[in-house]
Amino acid sequence: MNLQCRPDLASGYKAGSQIARVVSEEWCARELYCAACHSKRLSQSRANTPAVDFICPECEQSFQLKSLKTWSPRKIPDAAYDAMVRSIRADKTPNLLVLQYSAEWLVRNLLLIPRAFLSESVLEKRAPLSSHARRAGWVGCNILLGRIPEDGKITMVSNGSQVAVEQVRLEFSRVRRLTEVPPAMRGWTVDVLNVVRMMRKSRFSLRELYESESELRALHPANQNVRPKIRQQLQVLRDLGIIGFTSPGNYAVVSQMPGNTRWQSADLPRE
Ligand SMILES: [Zn+2]
Numbered sequence: 001m002n003l004q005c006r007p008d009l010a011s012g013y014k015a016g017s018q019i020a021r022v023v024s025e026e027w028c029a030r031e032l033y034c035a036a037c038h039s040k041r042l043s044q045s046r047a048n049t050p051a052v053d054f055i056c057p058e059c060e061q062s063f064q065l066k067s068l069k070t071w072s073p074r075k076i077p078d079a080a081y082d083a084m085v086r087s088i089r090a091d092k093t094p095n096l097l098v099l100q101y102s103a104e105w106l107v108r109n110l111l112l113i114p115r116a117f118l119s120e121s122v123l124e125k126r127a128p129l130s131s132h133a134r135r136a137g138w139v140g141c142n143i144l145l146g147r148i149p150e151d152g153k154i155t156m157v158s159n160g161s162q163v164a165v166e167q168v169r170l171e172f173s174r175v176r177r178l179t180e181v182p183p184a185m186r187g188w189t190v191d192v193l194n195v196v197r198m199m200r201k202s203r204f205s206l207r208e209l210y211e212s213e214s215e216l217r218a219l220h221p222a223n224q225n226v227r228p229k230i231r232q233q234l235q236v237l238r239d240l241g242i243i244g245f246t247s248p249g250n251y252a253v254v255s256q257m258p259g260n261t262r263w264q265s266a267d268l269p270r271e
Contacts, residue, residue, distance in 0.1 A: 001031050001162045005105040024067035024099050027107060028054060033165060035095075035112055035154065035172040036061040051079065051087065052094050062094035071100055074146055081125045081141040084118075091183040093118045096143070102160075110157035112168070116178035117152030118143070119187030121219045147219075149194040151175050151242075174255065177240050185236070191219055192233035193242065196253065206231070206249040 005027045010019040025044065033040050037059040045052045045062070054063040066076060076098055078084060087093045096113040124142040129135055145153065154171045155163050181189050195212040196204065209230055217226050234251065237243045242255045 001157075003031075003107040003157065003160065003162070005101060005107065007105045020067050020069070020101070023105065024065060024101065025053065028065055028097070028099075032097075034059060034061060035156070035168050036176070051083070054097075063097050064094040065097045065099060067099040067101060069101060069103075071098070075124065075142040075144050077126075078123075078141050078143050081123065081139045084123060084141050085120060088118060088120055088123075089183065091179075097156075106160060107157050108160050110155070112154040112156055112172070113143075113148060113152055114154065114172060114175050114178070116175060116181070116186060117148050117190055119190050121187045121191050122147045147191070147194060149190065149197040151193065151197070152190065181236060181240075188220065188229055188233050189236050189240075191216055192230055193237060196237070196243065201253070203246065203250065203252050205251070206234075209234075 005023045007019070007023050009026050010022040013019045013022060028042060029044050032042050032054070034042055034056040037056060039056050039058040041057070042054040042063060043057045045055050051064050052062040053065040055061070056063075066078065068076070084093075093115045095115045096118060098109075098111040098113070099107060100109040102108045122144050124144050126140045126142060129138045129140075131137075151171075152175060154168055156168050157163065178186065178189065192209075195209060195216070198212075199208065201208075210227060213226050213230070216230065217223070220226070220229075223229060234243065234245075238245060242253070244252045244254045246252050
């Protein structure tokens with residue numbers, strides 16, 4: 001993988017965002033492979049598929065590209081809030097590629113967020129643009145990275161080094177079955193998985209999980225029955241092969257992250 005982008009291709013553009021778009025799309029079309037199958041390339045999607053920038057010609061997984069010069073380890077600015085919510089509810093959200101490039105136009109970091117992790121819980125509604133803005137009243141959203149468990153933050157390029165293709169594909173395949181969970185429930189599954197991962201324990205009890213009850217209630221204010229929901233999601237995570245039941249009220253993490261501590265906030269470039 002050649003990490004050098006070609007800014008000369010954007011010589012006809014003036015706006016920074018357009019230049020970034022043209023240059024990073026060309027890089028992806030030239031260098032990027034599919035994380036979901038053995039395809040060595042992705043195809044640029046047609047202009048009439050909003051929010052989808054690339055499609056795998058072999059397995060038809062769709063990808064949206066977000067390219068940035070700097071980003072925060074906490075959040076990534078994304079598109080319109082309402083459109084994103086609609087796409088999540090319709091289970092049409094593409095996988096998200098977040099590409100950070102350097103001042104020299106080298107790909108510095110590339111993060112893949114599998115689409116199953118993009119739930120309403122990870123969206124933060126931004127304030128509407130002011131009446132002076134060109135798009136006054138427009139409401140965007142941020143994707144809150146801290147609410148996505150490490151399983152859902154797959155590093156493809158880290159600090160200017162490419163991660164092995166097999167490793168990326170292994171990590172993607174491990175979480176792929178999450179898309180089998182119906183979209184209305186998947187947000188809960190990912191939130192409970194995040195709580196489990198945040199504990200950083202190989203064994204845990206239901207009582208320990210209940211300590212995050214208020215946090216989960218804040219993410220799902222319409223749901224009054226948080227504890228039954230937690231227990232239900234533990235069964236879902238067991239069926240997905242991520243945790244196991246050891247004795248009543250006690251659990252073991254079966255599927256540890258494969259050494260994936262790369263994507264910790266300390267490693268990330270600061271804004
Ligand atoms: Zn594919």
